[in-house]
Amino acid sequence: MSARFKTGDRVFVRQAEPIGHVRTPYYIRGKTGSIERLCGEFPNPEELAFGRSGLPRLPMYRVRFLQTEIWPDYRGRALDSVDVEIYEHWLESARQG
Amino acid sequence: MHDGHHDHEPAGKRDHDAPLTDYQRMEIAVRELLIEKGVVTADEIRRTVEAMDARSPAIGARVVAHAWTDPAFKARLLANGTAACEELGVEMGPTKLVVVENTADTHNMIVCTLCSCYPRMLLGLPPDWYKGRAYRARAVREPRRVLKEFGFNIPDNFNLRVHDSTADMRYMVLPARPAGTDGWSEERLAAIVTRDCMIGVAVPKVQ
Amino acid sequence: MRSYHDIGGMDLGPIERSEHDYALWEKRVDAMMVLLWQKKGLLTLDEHRHAMETLDADEYGKITYYERWMVGIAKVLLARGIITTDELGRHMAAAGDKR
Numbered sequence: 399m400s401a402r403f404k405t406g407d408r409v410f411v412r413q414a415e416p417i418g419h420v421r422t423p424y425y426i427r428g429k430t431g432s433i434e435r436l437c438g439e440f441p442n443p444e445e446l447a448f449g450r451s452g453l454p455r456l457p458m459y460r461v462r463f464l465q466t467e468i469w470p471d472y473r474g475r476a477l478d479s480v481d482v483e484i485y486e487h488w489l490e491s492a493r494q495g
Numbered sequence: 496m497h498d499g500h501h502d503h504e505p506a507g508k509r510d511h512d513a514p515l516t517d518y519q520r521m522e523i524a525v526r527e528l529l530i531e532k533g534v535v536t537a538d539e540i541r542r543t544v545e546a547m548d549a550r551s552p553a554i555g556a557r558v559v560a561h562a563w564t565d566p567a568f569k570a571r572l573l574a575n576g577t578a579a580c581e582e583l584g585v586e587m588g589p590t591k592l593v594v595v596e597n598t599a600d601t602h603n604m605i606v607c608t609l610c611s612c613y614p615r616m617l618l619g620l621p622p623d624w625y626k627g628r629a630y631r632a633r634a635v636r637e638p639r640r641v642l643k644e645f646g647f648n649i650p651d652n653f654n655l656r657v658h659d660s661t662a663d664m665r666y667m668v669l670p671a672r673p674a675g676t677d678g679w680s681e682e683r684l685a686a687i688v689t690r691d692c693m694i695g696v697a698v699p700k701v702q
Numbered sequence: 703m704r705s706y707h708d709i710g711g712m713d714l715g716p717i718e719r720s721e722h723d724y725a726l727w728e729k730r731v732d733a734m735m736v737l738l739w740q741k742k743g744l745l746t747l748d749e750h751r752h753a754m755e756t757l758d759a760d761e762y763g764k765i766t767y768y769e770r771w772m773v774g775i776a777k778v779l780l781a782r783g784i785i786t787t788d789e790l791g792r793h794m795a796a797a798g799d800k801r
Contacts, residue, residue: 415703415704417703417705418752419748419751419752419755420705420708421609421661421662421748422661423608423609423659423661423708423710424704424705424708424710424711425608425635425636425710425711426710437591437593437662437663437664438591438663440662440663443662443748443751444748446746446747446748446749447746447748447749447751447752448749448752449746449749449781449782452746452748458662458663460593460664468635468711469636469711472636473637473639474638474639474655475653475654475655477654478638478639478654478655478656478657479654479655479656479657480635480656480657480658480659481656481657481658481659482659482661483659483660483661483662483663483664484661484662485662514798515797515798516769517794518765518766518768518769518772518773519727519797520794520795520797520798521772521773521776521790521794522727522730522731522734522772523727523793523794523797524790524793524794524796524797525734525772525775525776525779525785525790525793526730526734527793527797528785528789528790528793529734529738529784529785532784532785534738534742534744534784535734535737535738535742539737539741540730540733540734540737543733543736543737544726544729544730544732544733547729547732547733547736548729588740589740608708608709608710608711609707609708609710609751610707610751610754611767620724620732622721623718623720623721623722623767624717624718624719624721626767627717627718628709628714629714629715629716629717629718630717631709631710632709632710632711632712632713632714633712633713633714633717635710635711636710636711636712636713641717644716644717645717659710
């Protein structure tokens with residue numbers, strides 16, 4: 399499986415809210431960030447949680463979000479950020495700036 | 496909104512004379528069953544506990560001190576944390592380590608909002624507060640206030656980068672080497688690198 | 703829907719800084735998890751996490767970190783058929799007299 403995104407790409411996190419074991423935290427769903435790096439390919443934790451193999455492995459990235467883009471009332475510096483590890487199937491390309 | 500009685504973790508230690516809790520009985524029962532069924536041996540459990548006891552932040556401090564004195568090693572550490580630590584003889588197991596560097600304008604802080612992921616092979620077991628709900632919730636939202644609570648006043652011109660270990664990686668902060676440490680041995684340097692410096696809620700102090 | 707453990711960004715009050723020494727039984731819980739996962743490949747970290755995430759929210763809030771871990775391990779072992787409920791119950795009852 400080849401990775402869809404590369405470092406620097408703008409991506410947004412899908413706003414889905416399933417039950418089950420999800421490693422995409424609630425606070426960044428629907429937010430836009432930039433790919434910091436591809437961490438590699440790993441078995442899908444959502445499947446591992448139920449005793450299944452989680453294969454094929456999925457690309458997983460560190461995505462950097464500016465704090466001001468996550469919290470409307472953030473009081474810190476403009477470049478303060480949160481880096482979050484996210485599996486590819488939660489990400490879509492964010493074409494607009 | 497204050498989350499009531501759920502914020503404060505009940506103390507983990509039990510009085511020796513107190514009757515066993517359901518959970519302690521469960522631990523005994525599961526351990527006995529696993530041994531009976533040949534899944535694990537008592538010896539394996541004992542040795543695993545001993546290995547865990549042997550791990551402390553001194554391991555991570557040694558890696559930091561070496562990175563401070565050897566720029567090529569530092570570059571390797573930042574490129575591939577696991578491989579670099581293994582170079583120094585640190586047993587890393589399945590840990591996939593990412594080391595993030597504090598610089599002249601950036602300070603890093605580590606959290607696991609979803610559970611308590613922590614670089615145990617380098618730092619030992621995490622402190623209660625790291626695993627607790629207050630730190631996990633607030634570190635991503637108001638990190639500067641959290642640092643203040645830890646007594647660390649981050650300078651105004653520093654950008655603050657929080658790392659949420661949500662998936663397969665584990666994180667350690669490489670603190671900036673403080674001024675006034677020229678010519679120090681690695682041992683002396685390692686002694687000022689505390690666990691909290693490598694989590695990112697403190698910085699090394701020259702004593 | 704937001705899961706009980708998914709708390710990033712919530713306003714949850716002051717950070718309790720006191721730390722406790724781990725009791726032997728807690729270290730054994732940790733050791734069993736490490737052995738079952740890393741050495742024996744009998745369960746995955748995500749099965750364990752999911753087992754804890756699906757604890758009743760009330761219980762989750764009242765029990766300690768390693769108490770949660772212990773229940774999580776037991777739940778996964780039961781789901782996988784490595785132990786049975788009956789065995790667990792009998793051994794837990796018998797353990798009441800031991801230390």
